[in-house]
């Protein structure tokens with residue numbers, strides 16, 4: 001089952017029953033780094049100074065109160081003894097990352113090494129971060145997994161912030177069993193949804209942008225039809241960890 005709705009993340013989460021999902025893997029649209037660095041000429045955020053800014057998508061209002069409300073809703077909808085993975089850039093990790101400890105039991109901060117250099121004035125960016133936490137007690141299904149993951153970034157993807165499916169596959173590999181329900185309230189192009197389907201899981205998610213919902217919905221339909229991911233057609237079968 002795949003369900004992707006066009007709605008704000010908080011409205012979406014509030015529509016879900018208590019303890020109804022098994023894992024949350026999510027990559028929120030933070031505004032922190034863009035605002036602090038005064039970025040504003042890229043294809044993602046448009047022009048910050050321009051009031052008629054044509055952005056690809058809205059950024060989530062990531063003030064601490066809203067982010068805490070988001071995390072509390074994530075906690076409510078997650079079943080007991082389950083995992084959550086929340087992605088951060090360096091700036092949002094410093095401003096918001098500690099809030100996870102008020103809601104979940106934070107277990108580790110994983111470094112996603114994107115292998116190729118990105119933009120940046122003071123050391124060019126090559127990594128993002130994933131906070132790994134739990135609600136209650138749950139072991140990873142494997143004990144040999146490292147906390148630095150080298151996975152090439154998506155270059156010129158169909159969606160501006162498209163992440164590799166392999167990134168979500170690695171999150172799920174230690175945390176799900178077939179038949180579980182994976183949730184991503186910031187679905188974007190649907191990379192988390194494809195990873196969920198690869199693990200024989202159901203997926204529910206949302207995005208505020210209609211073009212994201214259309215893209216992710218079509219992507220999942222195609223994958224379910226013939227097993228081909230149209231946005232990463234050449235990707236390795238699972239993209240996860242080598243067998244122990």
Ligand SMILES: C[S@@+](CC[C@H](N)C(=O)[O-])C[C@H]1O[C@@H](n2cnc3c(N)ncnc32)[C@H](O)[C@@H]1O
Pocket residue numbers: 007008009010027028029057058059060061159161162163164185186187188189190191192206207208209212
């Ligand atoms: C960083 S992107 C996610 C990219 C996704 N992981 C992928 O691989 O394609 C964040 C997404 O959050 C969406 N978004 C922004 N504000 C939102 C909100 N308040 N509620 C739900 N989605 C929102 C944006 O439209 C964008 O698609």
